[in-house]
Amino acid sequence: MEGWLSCKISLGQFTGEYAIRGILFDGTEFSLFAEKNDLKFPEEPTTGSTVDGRIRVIRGPIKDNFVLVTLPQPTFENGQTITVRTDQVEN
Amino acid sequence: MILSNLEIQKALDEGKLIIDPEPSPRNPEHQKYCPYNTTAVDLRLGHEISVPETGTFAYDLTSPGAISDLIRKHSKRLIITKDQPYRLEPHRFVLGRTLERVELSTRKGPPYLAGRIEGKSSRARCGVLVHFTAPTIHAGWAGHLTLEMINLGPTTFLLVPEMPIAQLILEQVHGELVPNPSQFQNQSTPEGLV
Numbered sequence: 001m002e003g004w005l006s007c008k009i010s011l012g013q014f015t016g017e018y019a020i021r022g023i024l025f026d027g028t029e030f031s032l033f034a035e036k037n038d039l040k041f042p043e044e045p046t047t048g049s050t051v052d053g054r055i056r057v058i059r060g061p062i063k064d065n066f067v068l069v070t071l072p073q074p075t076f077e078n079g080q081t082i083t084v085r086t087d088q089v090e091n
Numbered sequence: 092m093i094l095s096n097l098e099i100q101k102a103l104d105e106g107k108l109i110i111d112p113e114p115s116p117r118n119p120e121h122q123k124y125c126p127y128n129t130t131a132v133d134l135r136l137g138h139e140i141s142v143p144e145t146g147t148f149a150y151d152l153t154s155p156g157a158i159s160d161l162i163r164k165h166s167k168r169l170i171i172t173k174d175q176p177y178r179l180e181p182h183r184f185v186l187g188r189t190l191e192r193v194e195l196s197t198r199k200g201p202p203y204l205a206g207r208i209e210g211k212s213s214r215a216r217c218g219v220l221v222h223f224t225a226p227t228i229h230a231g232w233a234g235h236l237t238l239e240m241i242n243l244g245p246t247t248f249l250l251v252p253e254m255p256i257a258q259l260i261l262e263q264v265h266g267e268l269v270p271n272p273s274q275f276q277n278q279s280t281p282e283g284l285v
Contacts, residue, residue: 012159013141013166014188014235019159031159035234073234076158 003089004054005069010045018045020055025066025083030075038072054090062086094204094261096127107204108261109194109233110134124255131258133211134189137235138252140169140177141186177250179219179242187221187238190253194233195261203230203264208238208257218244221257230264 007022012033020039021031034055041053060068060081067086074080094102100117102108114126114133126133144165152158166186171177179185195204206228210221221240228236238257242248 010160011163013163013168013186014137014139015168017235019163021160033159076152 001059003057003059003069003091004040005057005071005084006088006090007053007055008050009039009041009053009055010050011047021050022055023084023088024078025085028077030077030082032071032073032075034072057089059089092263093130094263096129096132099127099132099261102204102261105199107196107199109192109196110259111192111194112190114191126255128258131209131260133255134191134193134208134236134257134259135253136238136250136256137188137190138170138172139188140171140250142167142169143184143186171250171252173251173253176252179240179248179250181218181242181245181247184239184241185250187240187250187256188235189238189257190235192233192235193228193259195228195230196233197231197268201264201267203268204261205230205264206232206262207260208236209260211255211258214248214256217246217248218242219248228259230268 005022007020010019012018016036017033018036018039019031020034021029023029038056039053041051043051045051055071057069057071060070065086066083067089068081068083069089070081075082099108103110103113110132116123116125117127119125144167146165148165150158150161169177177185195206197203207226208222208228209226214221219240219242221238223239223241240250
């Protein structure tokens with residue numbers, strides 16, 4: 001099932017591409033590049049700025065307060081499937 | 092099993108493969124370039140180049156954090172045109188992207204498609220590598236393909252937007268897919284704490 005994971009969004013290397021930062025269930029940071037159609041943000045980030053937004057994920061198994069989610073692209077640090085807290089993901 | 096040009100076009104028609112804009116013409120026409128080879132379809136260079144800065148910093152991919160931000164901050168985005176192409180000098184490395192957005196959709200069910208992006212021999216003869224690592228495009232991928240381009244030749248190479256830059260080879264995946272099974276293999280619980 002699809003969901004939207006909270007993240008921080010800034011401009012990427014190409015038009016329509018964005019640099020994404022987020023945190024895993026334990027507070028460890030991850031980062032990746034993603035395309036606009038996989039993102040939701042209230043306002044377009046500008047050069048040097050970061051906005052709070054959400055990135056599209058596919059939800060996997062849930063246990064307690066944790067959920068395994070698959071991101072649109074692999075992260076630099078943890079592969080494409082990561083564990084986050086359930087309250088980080090909204091419908 | 093590598094898809095033939097006709098099977099590639101069939102996959103486009105069935106929506107298992109989406110290339111936007113779709114390469115055309117599908118069949119060779121008199122004095123017109125056809126992007127379909129017998130077992131591949133050509134992709135073109137987009138209109139932007141990302142040029143990494145030289146500096147004293149180092150990328151440490153083992154250190155969690157804003158690596159994507161760091162890469163972006165230390166690179167410069169350039170728009171290229173046919174009148175002002177990018178001059179890729181010998182021993183220089185830049186990133187580009189395909190003009191086309193590629194999607195290997197899994198929504199239609201099996202058999203799924205995966206792909207490989209490869210350079211073109213005519214570019215290689217000039218000493219230019221257009222994609223030198225991670226050529227596999229996994230089933231389910233959607234997006235523009237990033238090109239890691241380096242000029243190993245002795246002379247300047249012009250990167251002109253919309254020039255055929257790479258070829259996409261498509262293969263049929265055998266079996267059902269599990270999202271990123273390598274992640275699951277090493278964690279018995281969702282939180283990853285075995």
